[in-house]
Amino acid sequence: MRKIVTILLVGMYSLSVAQDKVWVFFADKPDAESFNPHTFFDQKAIDRRVRHNIDLYDVSDVPVSVTYVKQVESITGNLGVQSRWFNALCCYATEEQKEKIKELPFVTAVKTVSTIQKFCAGYETLAEDSSFIPNKDDHAFLQAQTERMGASIFTENQVTGKGVRVAIFDVGFKSYKTNPAFNHVRANNRIIKTYNFVQKKEDVDNGGTHGTFVTSCIGGMIEGQQMGLAIDAEFLLARTETWTEFYSEEENWLAAAEWADKNGADVINSSLGYTYHRYFREDMDGTTSLVSKAANMAARKGIVVVNSAGNEGAGQWKNIGTPADADSVLSIGGIKPESGIHTSFSSFGPTWDKRLKPNVTAYGHVIGSGPKGVSETQGTSFSGPLVAGFVACAIQTRPGYTNMQIFEEIQKAGDLYPYFDYAHGYGVPQARHFFQMPSQPRRTFVIDVDNTSINIELDTVGWAAGLTKSSAKIGERYIQWPDYVFYHIENKNGYLDKYFVVNPEGDKGKLSDAEIQMAGRGTTSFSPFIILKSEYAKPFTLRVFYKGYVESVEIK
Numbered sequence: 001m002r003k004i005v006t007i008l009l010v011g012m013y014s015l016s017v018a019q020d021k022v023w024v025f026f027a028d029k030p031d032a033e034s035f036n037p038h039t040f041f042d043q044k045a046i047d048r049r050v051r052h053n054i055d056l057y058d059v060s061d062v063p064v065s066v067t068y069v070k071q072v073e074s075i076t077g078n079l080g081v082q083s084r085w086f087n088a089l090c091c092y093a094t095e096e097q098k099e100k101i102k103e104l105p106f107v108t109a110v111k112t113v114s115t116i117q118k119f120c121a122g123y124e125t126l127a128e129d130s131s132f133i134p135n136k137d138d139h140a141f142l143q144a145q146t147e148r149m150g151a152s153i154f155t156e157n158q159v160t161g162k163g164v165r166v167a168i169f170d171v172g173f174k175s176y177k178t179n180p181a182f183n184h185v186r187a188n189n190r191i192i193k194t195y196n197f198v199q200k201k202e203d204v205d206n207g208g209t210h211g212t213f214v215t216s217c218i219g220g221m222i223e224g225q226q227m228g229l230a231i232d233a234e235f236l237l238a239r240t241e242t243w244t245e246f247y248s249e250e251e252n253w254l255a256a257a258e259w260a261d262k263n264g265a266d267v268i269n270s271s272l273g274y275t276y277h278r279y280f281r282e283d284m285d286g287t288t289s290l291v292s293k294a295a296n297m298a299a300r301k302g303i304v305v306v307n308s309a310g311n312e313g314a315g316q317w318k319n320i321g322t323p324a325d326a327d328s329v330l331s332i333g334g335i336k337p338e339s340g341i342h343t344s345f346s347s348f349g350p351t352w353d354k355r356l357k358p359n360v361t362a363y364g365h366v367i368g369s370g371p372k373g374v375s376e377t378q379g380t381s382f383s384g385p386l387v388a389g390f391v392a393c394a395i396q397t398r399p400g401y402t403n404m405q406i407f408e409e410i411q412k413a414g415d416l417y418p419y420f421d422y423a424h425g426y427g428v429p430q431a432r433h434f435f436q437m438p439s440q441p442r443r444t445f446v447i448d449v450d451n452t453s454i455n456i457e458l459d460t461v462g463w464a465a466g467l468t469k470s471s472a473k474i475g476e477r478y479i480q481w482p483d484y485v486f487y488h489i490e491n492k493n494g495y496l497d498k499y500f501v502v503n504p505e506g507d508k509g510k511l512s513d514a515e516i517q518m519a520g521r522g523t524t525s526f527s528p529f530i531i532l533k534s535e536y537a538k539p540f541t542l543r544v545f546y547k548g549y550v551e552s553v554e555i556k
Contacts, residue, residue: 019092021080021113021247026068026087027106035062044165044264052302052402060085060297068106075100081251085258085297090251113247131373132180134223137477138367138374142225144337144478145217145363145386150431151229154393157435161219161230161392165192166267167260168385169253170214171241172207174371179212181220181227181369185235193263196239197252204239211237213368213377214271217385218392220369227369229389236260241272250274253323254294261301266395266403268303269388270295271381273310273321273347281319285352289322292329299328304391304403308384309333309358310347320347320357330391330407331357333425334364334383340482341501342423346380349422354495358425359407360414362386390429397434409433419545421488421499441548445485449553456487456529456544458504485529486545489536497536502528 037046037056040063049056064082069089073079075097080090090113093101098110134142143151154160176182176191185191194204204211215235220227238259240252253272260268279289286292295305307329310321324331324347334346343364349357362383367376387410394406394413401409411417413433414426448455488499531542533555543552 019094020098021090022093022098022101023088023090023109023111023113024072024101024107025109025111026065027108028065029059029062029087030065030067032057032059032062037061041262042264044266045262048264048266048302051400054302060087064089065106068104071104072101072107080248081255083254083258085254085294132222132369134225134367134374138376139223139225140474140478141337141367141376142222142227144474145366146226146229147474148337148363148428148478149229149386149390151226153431153435154229157397159393159396159431159434161233161389161396163232163234164230164266164392164395165234165236165264166218166230166269166388166392167236167238167256167263167265168211168215168218169238169240169256169268169270169272170208170211172209172239173204173211173215173237174206174209176212176215176237177205179216179369179371181216181222181374184221184231185219190232190234192234192236194237195256195259197255197259198239198242198248204237207239207241209370210271210381211239212370214269214381214385216369217366217382218269218389222369222374227367228386230392233389233392236263236265247278250289250291250294253291257294257298257303261298261303265303267388267391268295268298268305269385270305270307270323271379271384273308273324275310275312275319275321276317279322281317282352284319284322284325286322286326286329286355289325291323292326295323295326296328299326299403302403304395304406305329306384306388306391307331308380309349311345311379311381312347313342314344318348320349320351324357325351327355328404328407330387330410331359331425332380332384332387333358333361333423334378334380335361335424335428337363337365337478341484343378345378346383346423349425350495354493356420356425357422359411360387360425360427360429362390362428387429390431393431394429394434415548416486416545419486419488419543419550421486422496423499424486443551444547444549445544445551447542447544447551447553449555452533454531454533454542454553454555456485456531458485458529458546483547487531488543489531490541490543491537492539497540500528 063084076091076093078092082089101107102110194202196204216227218228219230219233221231238256240256241249298305307324309324309331312318323329334343335341336343346364351357364380364383365378366382367374410429411426413429415430416427420426446457485502489497491497539556541552541554
């Protein structure tokens with residue numbers, strides 16, 4: 001990334017000098033011996049470190065040397081983000097200045113930032129109503145978006161995310177100081193801190209409304225109706241997104257993650273992602289991008305990082321963005337309330353190196369609250385926050401667990417687990433997982449293998465005989481428990497060649513063509529419950545899920 005600086009030479013002429021954005025990396029931290037974590041960190045950050053057996057004096061937590069920073073600034077005349085985790089700072093420098101910086105004895109590297117400047121954060125158009133009083137359908141929708149994850153079970157057990165601190169990174173939080181959806185939060189002083197990393201000030205009541213909608217999906221409440229699950233959580237609000245210098249958004253994400261860590265965050269929610277304007281698909285490997293490195297480091301500090309998978313499913317890119325590609329990030333896809341399965345815009349997995357993504361899913365169509373009222377909106381930007389609220393509740397039920405233990409429990413709580421695919425992950429996490437051992441489901445199908453094909457027979461009779469409709473709904477619109485058949489083909493390398501979703505109660509047992517494309521990434525040319533062995537390279541594994549029962553068969 002380059003900018004042109006004009007230097008005025010008195011009595012002569014003006015000269016334009018090109019400066020590149022660079023990261024300067026340092027060899028050590030000479031101030032490490034004087035570092036005091038008890039004055040540097042919020043007490044909740046210290047408690048998190050103790051719980052995770054993290055050294056309070058870990059050198060990665062020591063701030064960058066003030067002396068080093070001043071010497072670089074004396075050469076460049078400017079400074080950007082500083083990172084204690086990576087012992088580095090960002091700034092603009094000419095070629096001559098780069099060489100001077102490299103000569104400093106404490107500098108190990110000077111790396112120029114890519115000149116690719118655009119981004120894709122997946123913002124949605126938010127249609128804001130003029131009322132904060134939900135109508136009848138709004139109440140049904142709000143009930144559905146939380147009950148899909150088992151809100152009533154959390155409520156019965158008085159689990160509301162109490163004591164859990166959630167950091168939210170977004171484009172702005174307009175009206176958060178006055179929005180009725182947060183009356184209960186403000187009344188108890190649970191917005192702990194805010195910071196605007198774009199404008200370098202505390203005020204985040206600007207920039208946009210997206211963050212306000214996101215926050216409402218984590219812990220909002222309107223007219224007595226929960227909008228998210230973590231209504232008693234604490235919040236850290238960080239504005240990281242801008243529309244001027246786009247690469248700085250990843251730098252701001254890193255700075256916000258370090259800030260959230262310092263201020264005691266247990267959970268980070270990021271409804272942000274970066275894809276084709278900046279990266280190639282092979283970069284979605286969980287380690288290439290700056291923001292994936294930052295997210296993984298946040299996880300190393302004991303934070304559960306929740307990130308929306310992205311909104312590229314219906315476009316040319318298709319796949320998840322970064323940092324949803326990071327190994328230690330809980331990546332969230334979106335489902336459609338009316339069908340109960342993958343919604344068209346939600347990005348698909350896996351990662352470039354074939355790891356499972358998304359990990360779990362939630363509604364990608366929601367009711368949120370903005371400056372002008374409550375309204376319906378869509379995007380994985382909102383499925384992520386719904387799960388972030390679920391994570392806060394899960395942490396409340398398991399206070400002694402590490403962040404990665406919580407990560408695993410969220411996956412196991414998925415209503416498809418141990419089945420998975422690259423549209424739904426392990427399904428929608430369920431609150432009941434945290435209060436009882438799952439019962440062994442009854443057998444709902446039989447897999448019959450012959451010389452040429454594999455047959456899936458539902459209820460031992462077969463789908464053609466018809467089944468009693470049992471999909472649960474709230475109202476007529478919102479499917480809570482769709483009784484679809486999910487099945488996939490896993491190859492010998494451990495990743496999926498194909499996966500399908502079939503509605504046994506629909507026309508010939510199939511979903512519509514559009515729904516098949518959304519959920520299955522393909523169609524079957526034969527009966528939806530007959531798999532021809534010749535279509536797949538052996539060995540492979542067929543895995544089937546139906547009404548809670550999962551069975552696998554290996555074909556050699």
